[in-house]
Amino acid sequence: MSFDVAAGRGQFPILSEIIDGLPIHYLDNGASAQTPLAVIDAVRRYETTGRANVLRGVHRLAERATESYENARAQVASFLGVPTMEIVFTGGCTAAINLVAFSYGALLKPGDRILLSELEHHSNIVPWQLLRARSGIELDMLPVTNDGRIDLTALPRLLTPRTKLVSLAHVSNVTGALLDVRAVVEAAKAVGAKVMLDGAQRVPHGPLDLPSLGVDFYAFSGHKAYGPNGIGVLWGRPELLDAMPPFMGGGSMIGRVTLAETTWAPSPRRFEAGTPPIGPAIGLGAACAWMQALDWTAVHDHEMDLVQRLMDGLQKIDGTQLFGPAGLQNRYPVVSFLLDGVHPHDVAQTLDSFGVAVRAGHHCAQPLMERFDLDGTTRVSMAPYNDSSDIDALLAGVAHAAKTLR
């Protein structure tokens, strides 16, 4: 069965907006995806018929809010294939990684090592550098292959008995490369290291079965997965989460508080101090349910058709160069490219004048740019609602930039 793009687009009101006389060709989904009516309606329903704080009140609005919030947790858990109470709501993917860096990091000793890679987003580098400064751990970096994948042949060299955690992007936000999770987990387990995946760019492309991946932590953000801003998710193995101290203190996360000391609630409450982002969590639950209802085999075929159309079209424009995996295998629809003699920001600005939204620059992956001595790239990141007209508009814009800016 093929994916009905037109019907899919109809669920995203913003895609029919006209701005300055131009339609919207939204190809910046890797930065933030658009949100469907199902999500907007769920948030509106909470705000208009069930708004109250969660977990504490006994009145019926509070009960309704709590039920919606916990239902959202169940929707996210179902999407990831894990038990509901293993889902921790956070402020975003960055917050989820920082949570692990702080709370799992508190269990580490000076000289313990954490293995990252050169293609990580800053949000999977900087929290570990902060931990290193606090606690004296060491960081190691997996190199990157010329086609923009994490070079796993370096695993035996860089994994040591002191390696306690391997934290990597499930899908690169710059090259779209999919990590070979099985190889990482096997190698990490052999030295007793835990594995965390930054799933920010993987989650928007379909449900997961986390238990089969064999990882220990998984983080992603809501706004890149068709949900609201200000919400993210951390999944962790319960025995790990329950061994970790809290990240923030406040209401909801306690067992018992006296002036002398406090005991912690079990996870996930331990990590959800204060009033959580209730509306955004409900929206994210709806986004997960929306994603789960799609036929992802058909969607993936559709997304890869767009990637192929894009790569074919770019190769016909003189001076373009793809940065990342050349083919369609083990990748997701994130494509970076260079246009000789034209800075990526000028490409992106020209595309904007064609109504095409992309991201240009270092993509919060400056070490990767340094590795390849690049100013940046122009990045096209797709979602199920994109169609061939988006790609064709982009190609027209790139051709125009090639003609006028060099």
Add this chain to the structure above:
Amino acid sequence: MSDQLYQERIVALAKARTGAGKLENPTKTARRDNPLCGDRVIVDVKLDGDGRIAEIAHQVRGCLLCQASASALSAVAVGRDSAGIAELRHDAERALGREPGEAHEPFAAFAPVAAHKSRQECVLLPLEALKDALA
């Protein structure tokens, strides 16, 4: 297409690459980075005995707007001291619509950037770097 940010004058300034390169034994050098977009400018100057710019060169790793601005700056910087460079900054600000008044050449060429707030720092970065070099 909806607008014309990259008007011929801006493209011509960038392509002219006036002052592109390094100076041997500069009196002062300064580097400025824009952490948001990754643009980077290094400015070398040789100063005369009165603190006026005798020679200037720049290395830009950045977009066309940043290159055009560095080129424009180099075309008119010689003979100016820090107060004279501050005058050019006002000109750039006027062209970008951030200060009242009419901008003079060569910075008047950047008037189309007034409508693109996210790109204005690209124009100002070479001026920031030169200000640092003269500080």
